[in-house]
Amino acid sequence: MEERYDIVVIGGGVIGCSIARELSKYQVKILLLEKESDVTLGTSGKNSGVVHSGLYPKPGSLKARLNVEGNRLFPKFCEELDVPFRKIGTLVVAKNKDEVKELKRLKKIGDTNGVPGIEIISQHELKKMEPNIKGVASLYSPTGGITSPYTLTIALAENALLNGVKISLNNEVKGIRRENGRLLVKTEKGEFKTGWVINSAGLFADRIAQMVGISDYRIYPCRGEYHILDKRTMGLINRMVYPVPPKEGGGKGIHLTPTISGNILIGPSAAYIRDREDTKTTKRIMKRLFQEAKEFLPKLTENDFIHNYSGNRAKLIGPKVSGFSDFVIEESPKIPYFINLIGIESPGLTCAPAIAKMVVNIIKEKEGLRRNRDFNPKRHGIKRFSDLSLDEKERLIKENPNFGEIICRCEEVTRQEIISAIKNPLGVVTLSGIKYRTRAGMGRCQGGYCLPKIVGILEEFGISEREITLKGKGSSLFYGRMRE
Amino acid sequence: MREVDIIIIGGGPAGLSAAISCKREGIDNLLLIEREDRLGGILNQCIHSGFGLEIFKEDLTGPEYAKRYITEVERLHIPFMLKGNVLDISQDKEVVVVSPKGLFKLRAKAIILSMGCRERARGAIGIPGTRPAGIYTAGQAQNLMNIRNYMVGKRVVILGSGDIGLIMARRLTLEGARVLAVVEILPYCSGLPRNRVQCLEDFKIPLLLNHTIVDIKGDKRLKSVTISKVGKRGGIVPRQKREIPCDTLLLSCGLIPENELSRKAGVILDPETSGPIVNEELETNIPGIYACGNVLQVHDLVDWVTLEGEKVGKSAASYVKGGKRNYQWIDARAGSGIRYIIPHRISTERDVEVTLRVSRPGKDKDILVKDRNRLIKKVFFGKVNPSQMIKLRLNKKELRGTKALWVSLR
Numbered sequence: 103m104e105e106r107y108d109i110v111v112i113g114g115g116v117i118g119c120s121i122a123r124e125l126s127k128y129q130v131k132i133l134l135l136e137k138e139s140d141v142t143l144g145t146s147g148k149n150s151g152v153v154h155s156g157l158y159p160k161p162g163s164l165k166a167r168l169n170v171e172g173n174r175l176f177p178k179f180c181e182e183l184d185v186p187f188r189k190i191g192t193l194v195v196a197k198n199k200d201e202v203k204e205l206k207r208l209k210k211i212g213d214t215n216g217v218p219g220i221e222i223i224s225q226h227e228l229k230k231m232e233p234n235i236k237g238v239a240s241l242y243s244p245t246g247g248i249t250s251p252y253t254l255t256i257a258l259a260e261n262a263l264l265n266g267v268k269i270s271l272n273n274e275v276k277g278i279r280r281e282n283g284r285l286l287v288k289t290e291k292g293e294f295k296t297g298w299v300i301n302s303a304g305l306f307a308d309r310i311a312q313m314v315g316i317s318d319y320r321i322y323p324c325r326g327e328y329h330i331l332d333k334r335t336m337g338l339i340n341r342m343v344y345p346v347p348p349k350e351g352g353g354k355g356i357h358l359t360p361t362i363s364g365n366i367l368i369g370p371s372a373a374y375i376r377d378r379e380d381t382k383t384t385k386r387i388m389k390r391l392f393q394e395a396k397e398f399l400p401k402l403t404e405n406d407f408i409h410n411y412s413g414n415r416a417k418l419i420g421p422k423v424s425g426f427s428d429f430v431i432e433e434s435p436k437i438p439y440f441i442n443l444i445g446i447e448s449p450g451l452t453c454a455p456a457i458a459k460m461v462v463n464i465i466k467e468k469e470g471l472r473r474n475r476d477f478n479p480k481r482h483g484i485k486r487f488s489d490l491s492l493d494e495k496e497r498l499i500k501e502n503p504n505f506g507e508i509i510c511r512c513e514e515v516t517r518q519e520i521i522s523a524i525k526n527p528l529g530v531v532t533l534s535g536i537k538y539r540t541r542a543g544m545g546r547c548q549g550g551y552c553l554p555k556i557v558g559i560l561e562e563f564g565i566s567e568r569e570i571t572l573k574g575k576g577s578s579l580f581y582g583r584m585r586e
Numbered sequence: 587m588r589e590v591d592i593i594i595i596g597g598g599p600a601g602l603s604a605a606i607s608c609k610r611e612g613i614d615n616l617l618l619i620e621r622e623d624r625l626g627g628i629l630n631q632c633i634h635s636g637f638g639l640e641i642f643k644e645d646l647t648g649p650e651y652a653k654r655y656i657t658e659v660e661r662l663h664i665p666f667m668l669k670g671n672v673l674d675i676s677q678d679k680e681v682v683v684v685s686p687k688g689l690f691k692l693r694a695k696a697i698i699l700s701m702g703c704r705e706r707a708r709g710a711i712g713i714p715g716t717r718p719a720g721i722y723t724a725g726q727a728q729n730l731m732n733i734r735n736y737m738v739g740k741r742v743v744i745l746g747s748g749d750i751g752l753i754m755a756r757r758l759t760l761e762g763a764r765v766l767a768v769v770e771i772l773p774y775c776s777g778l779p780r781n782r783v784q785c786l787e788d789f790k791i792p793l794l795l796n797h798t799i800v801d802i803k804g805d806k807r808l809k810s811v812t813i814s815k816v817g818k819r820g821g822i823v824p825r826q827k828r829e830i831p832c833d834t835l836l837l838s839c840g841l842i843p844e845n846e847l848s849r850k851a852g853v854i855l856d857p858e859t860s861g862p863i864v865n866e867e868l869e870t871n872i873p874g875i876y877a878c879g880n881v882l883q884v885h886d887l888v889d890w891v892t893l894e895g896e897k898v899g900k901s902a903a904s905y906v907k908g909g910k911r912n913y914q915w916i917d918a919r920a921g922s923g924i925r926y927i928i929p930h931r932i933s934t935e936r937d938v939e940v941t942l943r944v945s946r947p948g949k950d951k952d953i954l955v956k957d958r959n960r961l962i963k964k965v966f967f968g969k970v971n972p973s974q975m976i977k978l979r980l981n982k983k984e985l986r987g988t989k990a991l992w993v994s995l996r
């Protein structure tokens with residue numbers, strides 16, 4: 103079977119979903135293809151969730167411009183999509199006198215990039231802002247913010263869907279051909295004829311480009327590991343706390359980030375790896391993360407750790423090379439109507455709203471796009487019981503008793519929220535899908551309590567024991583029933 | 587706001603026996619709150635036998651044991667609420683509870699904490715590797731199999747030799763799975779000796795002491811775990827690694843008293859037990875808030891949980907009735923070789939029973955109870971084991987004049 107589209111977007115990460123949603127403001131037929139069982143299962147679900155202010159990218163680069171613009175667009179972006187966002191500010195902390203020089207250098211970069219309100223503050227002021235942090239001075243950038251990257255990606259996909267984008271999950275792109283001036287995308291489920299292809303396949307963007315004969319790029323995956331701390335550490339820090347950037351590796355160094363839900367992240371590390379999708383964690387780095395974070399935050403204890411994860415950066419420069427590489431965002435000079443987004447590493451999340459606009463402009467340069475008058479920018483997330491006041495909780499339970507049954511005790515997620523997640527617009531019924539949509543299983547017991555209960559609810563929805571999976575095909579939870 | 591004399595949070599064996607004991611002491615206005623849809627707590631999923639040997643001199647299953655107390659609660663017309671999840675308790679003993687019937691605010695004169703414990707998860711232990719399907723905590727697997735009728739795996743490795751892991755090793759074997767190994771980082775088994783014999787040795791399941799898991803492989807479903815020998819100082823012995831292909835990993839790496847609510851009320855916890863610091867009445871630092879069962883200290887025998895609940899019921903009832911309170915508390919401390927002792931404060935005016943655990947296994951040991959240099963009591967043990975809780979009775983004559991109690995192992 104062959105279907106026709108105006109635009110095919112490859113990859114359901116924050117970049118692909120932002121682009122699809124931005125394009126849905128126009129009268130075009132769009133298909134988004136994702137190989138996994140849900141959106142946000144790539145790097146977009148595995149990062150720091152920071153909306154950077156723009157202290158790091160090289161002045162004049164695409165990264166710098168899109169970062170500052172993205173940061174400016176973020177509050178409205180999140181408000182429309184009902185996604186949490188908080189501008190809490192960033193501190194880059196110098197541990198000793200030598201490092202103060204680095205702060206000045208960073209301030210200059212930030213100023214040049216047009217980041218508003220950056221200042222260098224004294225040890226005394228740092229103590230007042232962050233009593234638990236050790237350091238001799240700090241750079242303060244008030245526009246740094248935090249968001250929930252997976253909630254954002256899901257929200258973008260849902261809003262795109264609402265505005266007419268077709269989203270096809272479990273559908274890996276296998277090949278792309280040119281035929282009579284059109285592009286033909288071959289996937290595991292079929293063939294799609296399209297005017298434009300947007301290659302936003304993250305860690306695999308170089309491979310997708312190769313499918314049409316573009317072999318100019320090579321992605322070097324570079325893993326970043328994290329610890330997540332228990333919510334009882336909430337308040338230990340109020341802002342993001344970064345070290346001065348390490349000399350090697352080009353990363354930002356291991357930092358402490360408060361999350362939107364009240365946990366703290368420690369990480370990420372930076373280590374080049376072979377397998378692009380290998381997001382394991384290692385003992386060596388777990389120990390290092392702890393040691394480095396403890397230098398800033400002496401109160402940290404290993405008893406506060408509840409979970410580890412890692413995400414892979416799509417780098418365009420390899421391990422032995424130092425220097426800066428910019429994002430590649432362009433219509434391929436070799437293949438018309440094929441737009442590449444390659445090397446979208448940090449601050450890719452921050453840049454997402456700006457990148458989406460840029461891609462639309464690339465298309466507009468070639469052909470007129472007519473506004474979609476029915477476009478609705480609003481998306482409503484699942485109502486979170488734990489965010490409500492006691493009075494609101496009381497009222498809600500009266501209206502719907504499912505709000506009175508707590509399924510995840512650590513994150514206070516109710517039966518109604520699980521049901522809403524199961525009925526999500528994208529039709530995802532995996533445990534990971536439910537977790538990303540409700541936070542059930544993300545707390546200190548890591549699903550010890552709620553998993554059997556969620557399985558029970560899935561059963562009520564007629565999902566059989568073999569179909570209950572962690573994250574789609576091949577990740578079944580059970581080997582059938584014990585007794586018939 | 588509804589006023590209640592005593593609120594008991596958690597309807598497992600500790601809460602059940604505390605409620606019965608309150609009622610027998612003449613308190614009628616009490617409420618037992620349980621978040622599940624039935625009373626009995628963790629016992630409902632413990633379908634194996636081995637419960638009640640001490641109190642009933644019978645070998646009962648978990649549900650049978652629970653039934654005896656549930657029947658008694660019903661016979662005494664003790665009010666209880668099911669599907670009631672306590673969300674908050676405050677210092678002045680206001681309790682917020684939600685259930686499908688609504689959100690209720692209650693005020694109590696006394697509160698008994700009996701919320702039980704939870705299992706230590708992977709992130710808290712920091713096991714490296716990938717994060718595929720097929721990794722369960724042992725109690726979670728027990729729930730999925732015994733309550734929900736799901737088969738969790740075919741080729742299983744168990745990390746940690748806690749009692750639940752041992753019980754599950756046997757359960758899985760009887761259901762046709764292959765348990766390839768129980769891997770324990772310590773030089774000794776952390777479960778009860780009787781479980782080691784009945785659950786592992788009788789089924790020829792290898793127990794690998796001084797071993798741990800250093801890697802987990804598999805992207806979608808678990809493919810293998812790599813185990814390694816652990817050296818004297820806790821380091822990995824490089825050339826002693828082995829990869830075991832398997833589809834399931836159970837974690838039985840310790841239980842943590844569930845004190846999130848207690849923290850909210852300002853209850854101070856003992857870092858060693860993760861349970862509240864209590865006096866001889868099992869009262870926390872907040873007057874009128876008491877704790878018993880696994881929320882106070884993780885028990886190995888349910889019979890002792892029941893006895894602890896009984897004791898707390900009496901204390902709380904006496905508090906509500908305005909009984910004596912002006913005791914001079916002295917500290918009871920764990921000395922060398924002792925991991926912890928409960929209660930943390932005693933009055934010396936009455937006979938008192940203390941519970942404690944040793945730090946590591948040993949043979950032919952004395953437990954010494956001292957007041958600085960004065961020896962109060964010496965008890966000989968042919969064998970001591972951290973997995974077995976020890977009870978000591980101290981009578982008030984022995985304790986008279988004591989300034990600080992030290993318990994140590996020699």
Ligand SMILES: Cc1cc2nc3c(=O)[nH]c(=O)nc-3n(C[C@H](O)[C@H](O)[C@H](O)COP(=O)(O)OP(=O)(O)OC[C@H]3O[C@@H](n4cnc5c(N)ncnc54)[C@H](O)[C@@H]3O)c2cc1C
Binds near residue numbers: 113274305412
């Ligand atoms: C450790 C770490 C920390 C970071 N922290 C931050 C931060 O704090 N702030 C910030 O702004 N940025 C941060 N970033 C960068 C940010 O996460 C990324 O730039 C962003 O998520 C990239 O999104 P994406 O959509 O390009 O990629 P992805 O999210 O990886 O999406 C690509 C998608 O394409 C799919 N796909 C691949 N091949 C195919 C195929 N053949 N067919 C169909 N689908 C396919 C994949 O399954 C995947 O879902 C961080 C990155 C890392 C690694």
Ligand SMILES: Cc1cc2nc3c(=O)[nH]c(=O)nc-3n(C[C@H](O)[C@H](O)[C@H](O)COP(=O)(O)OP(=O)(O)OC[C@H]3O[C@@H](n4cnc5c(N)ncnc54)[C@H](O)[C@@H]3O)c2cc1C
Binds near residue numbers: 595700701703847
């Ligand atoms: C797997 C396993 C095997 C065992 N095997 C044996 C054995 O063979 N022999 C033996 O003698 N002992 C055994 N034990 C020990 C004994 O059964 C337990 O120690 C005992 O059940 C603990 O009782 P409890 O009341 O403290 O906790 P639990 O039984 O855990 O009860 C706590 C209750 O509190 C409820 N609760 C918690 N928080 C809230 C809240 N916020 N609001 C409302 N309700 C709440 C919970 O739902 C639960 O029902 C075993 C224990 C386990 C876990």
